[in-house]
Amino acid sequence: MEIVQIIINSLIRASELSLLALGLTMVFDILKFANFAHTDYALLGAFLAYSFSQALGLPLIVSVMIAAGLTGLFGIGIDKVLYKRLRTIGVQPVSLMIVSMGVEIALRNILRLIWSSETKTYPIAVVKPLEILGARITMLQLEIITVGFLSMVAFHILLHKTTFGKALRAISDNRALASACAIDSEKMIRWMWFIASAYGVIGGTMIAMEHVLYPRLGFNILIPVFCAAILGGIGNPYGAVLGALILAFAENVVLALDLKWLLNLGGLFHFESIQINTGYKPAVSFLILILVLLFKPTGLLRKE
């Protein structure tokens, strides 16, 4: 039973992380810099959705849609004000990353300034979960997995079946060549920011619905999201999903592992049980990230 529950928990976590990793990997791929503020964009959207549903009394799904749209525009706006200028004067991508770190610090605290650091929850009732093979899952969690899956399918179609997707891939391969083929790369970059931010909002809102909402949440999930994106291979959306899945399983399995069989050396010793100190759980994603970077910095999947 335990193993089924672990699989379910991992699937939920992976659905949430992969939507965030998707946007991150896209920006990283096309603009060649790691956007440290990515998860804070998502959180901005989650807070907006919270306010729309609370203050205006809009249905949650509508609130999320509006919030995703607004945050998409916000992503474009930040690009216009900050990154575009730096791109045109031709600074190194590393500078963009440092700017994004500044954006992260500022945005996280602006969220705290506006919505205060108090914990918030969406108006979703806690209901009795369904039972599957002895494990439990709530309707909301099922919905999260479904939405996560559908968003991935939508993303696939967007990337492969539309001219936008083709243009985007062309830019990612070779910006100069793409421009030569009359692709307006600035326009494409604007769209990319919109989609990356909006997808992030869906992921961020799902996390906040499943759990709680507070301003530091964005920074807390930043490293796991980076981990998923890099693990899967930057620039590969399927990699982002795969990375999120692996990470989610690792996080859930590591604590459940019992290493007694390993240390007892076939009956030589008799340890009751050897388990990893639960205090190290946050280190799981950090360590996976470091190991991936050390041994396979290109990630598991190659860029298409």
Add this chain to the structure above:
Amino acid sequence: MTIVNFLIYFLIMVGIYALLAMSLNLQVGYAGLINFGQVVFFCIGAYTSSLLATKTGLPLLFCFLLAMIVSGFFGYVMSIPTKSLKSDYWAIATLAAAEVFRLVALNEGWLTGGPFGVMSIPQPLRFLFSMENYPLFYLFLVTLCVIIVFFALALITDSPFGRDLKAIREEEDLCLSLGKNTRKLKLEAMVVGGMVGGLAGALFAHYVTFISPENFWPIETFLLWAMIIVGGRGNHAGAILGAALIQIFNVSTRFIGEYVSLGSDSMASLRMVIIGFLIIIFVSYRPEGIIKEKKKVYDPRNIR
């Protein structure tokens, strides 16, 4: 208990942050190594020195030296992946590594005291001074360290070694083509940076006489980044100026608090919002910082 005492305390903290900022500046401003885990040196230095002092009773001078050596060694370890990793990947890895270290300090209670930290850390030459005069002595000690480190780093960066580092920062391939072992050079920069950071950590631990994992959140790294960005990268005076300015800014909000009717929560957020904006504005519009990196000018008449 006068404002002079506060001033002394404040200057000691500025000195400690100045050491950390100079250390970061050597890595970022000279060698172009984007280290987002600078706080790890601070952490290792503080823990090494205070644990040696409290558990082995080693003379404090040796504790300080060993703190520097251990931090320097960790600088070496951190430099290993710079060979194969792109700078932004490495930056993310350092952020994760620093968090892993904090978690080790938190969870390995048998060594580090866990969440209780290390207490009753002895102070150097404490018996020579009265309670009132000791901070003044410590200020002298810290100032001495800052001056020594300043001149030592100035000698180092003014030498062919410093020139090599700057060249790596800008054109690594060129350095390789000129027969420079860039990996070794980066390693040396990281070791020196680690040693200075470790010194700062030891000075901090023996000053406050109590350290715990709560001292080493990633936020400290971001503050250090703000210092070198505002002060000016690629020159040591800039790092010191930045440390002083950011510390003044941090403390001054406590004093403004009495005149501005803002809640403390908002005040704390606002402070970090401004730090974030400072990073964004300086990197975008004045990347060289307040004090510009000095150009080395030769007078042709002096050459022959």
Add this chain to the structure above:
Amino acid sequence: MLKVKDLQKKFGNLRALDGVSIEVEADSVVGLIGPNGSGKSTLFNVVSGFYEKDGGEVYFKGERIDGLTPDAIAKKGLCRTFQIAKAPERLTVLENMLLAAEGQVAENPISALFARRRIARVERKNLEKAMDLLEILKLTELMNEYAGDLSGGQKKLLSLGRVFMRNPDMILLDEPTAGVNPTLTTQLIKVIRELQKKEHKSVLIIEHSMKVISSICDKVFVLNYGQVIAEGTPEEIQKNDKVLEAYLGGV
């Protein structure tokens, strides 16, 4: 001096180098020509260690050097320039020259702290040499300018200057005259030739200008689609049908 045997390099399905074998004698200037994308720069990158080879061997002064890191190869006395001249932006022209100087001391923090006298002595010697070279390259006026502020042609000159500071046994020059004005080009050719005659260096040079090639090269290799299609003296090459075809076919 330099011997390349059956060198292979693939990028995905593209065979950038498909069994290239060339040899450069000591004390000679050899040209390397071929249409765009024929593999000239790739050959440079593999020989100088920036790319990993997929097959074949490279010998330098009788020693096998393939598989070594770029800096190790440079230390053995094989030095290269880049097609797009690299110039550390915030180092001055003079610092660029000093950066490249051979036999520097204190390229580590400990000597930097404790060997001040020796540093001063060696730096002084290098400064004099650098000033002499800058004079020849007509960059003396710009000695205290940031290299990032130079024009493309000036950067090319600077990269040549750096290579001479380094004083290697063999030089790989990647289009040294592209973007340099004609008078300077003539000057440059003269400089390369003089230095080569005086110090007996070997030079392998990628060039598009046939004029440059025929004025300094003893021998020329022609690459196309990653293969050597012809070799010989400049006169012979200019008459070779295959070469003509390759260039015309490329157009």
Add this chain to the structure above:
Amino acid sequence: MRKIAFIIAIAFVLSLVIGLNPTEAKEPVKIGILCPITGTQAVMSEDLLTGFKLAQEEINDAGGILGRPVKLIVEDTETRPAAGMDAARKLIEVDKVKIISGGFSSGVALPIAKYCQEHKILAVFQPPTSPLFRHVGSYIFLTNVLDNYKGKVIADFAVQDSGKTRFATMFMNNAFGKALMDETLKNLQKNGAQVVSKVVYELNKVDYKAELQRLFSKKPEAIIATFYAKEGLVTAKQAYEMGMLDVNKVPWYVPEMTSSFASAIKKIPNVLEGIKGLNPLPPGALFMEKFKKKMGREPITAYAAMNYDALVMIAMAANFANSVDPTKVRDALWKIDDWYRGQSTGGDKRFDKDGMQGYGKYAKVIIRNGKIVPYKK
């Protein structure tokens, strides 16, 4: 232009005259207050400050300390040790405060307490409740009971009430959680119970499912766990959804009911049904009434009253000693505690030789119909 300058000059002189004139107002007695206004306990900070303000108003109405009004200077510790030290230094060295009070996490408070001890500054804190405070020195007083006492009470309560022997525990990974955990584990063993899994968790995370899985992995018969508001909300929800909050099968015991579920009880009261635990005894009726009058609601936390007590006791001791010198006030604190029992409970406000509350009582509580109510077996 000249006219404006003239007016400003006049205003300036006037303000000086008024400012210097020692009318009736006497120089106030400054007392420094340290509070985690931002951080893990921020939810309760309004209540905590209200406790101080109520005491201040009351003291000043009654004539203040030696006829001088009490002035509170509040500083935020930000739950960062460096910031906490900045705050304490600023209070002591710039504002020249001789007496400080407040309540905040042990990691932040310990260096401050040591600093106060070294410089003979009187400190009357409420939580931190880490046992380490006992040995800091004679200038450090606590109005709350140390964790080791609470650890014993919860362990005894849980074993006796449930009659089970296989326990699993879950505590936050900081100084507070660790101290409480150590004492709880020790006392569980004393009671003959077995601890099958010990979980510590990092604060400020959103997903505690893996930790919960681990908590239940060895088939425990009862759980002892404590949280802060945010983590309590998340964990309660996730435990419920994974079917782990079925208290009829596996009962839960929570050493700090109110602060563990401060948010959860508002947002998801139904899932907490039947959780048992401890709370500080509710504040005195007098305090409750005053608090309600000022804030229009009941206090979320009993700690508000402990702050109230801290300030009242400081004022009483100063008046008793007829001085605001911290050493004299300190000595008087041991005398007045005989006839002041305080509005808050937890301890009986009698300080032992280390300035700690040697003895404390807790209310056994249970959550019924979404409310924390007294528990009787």
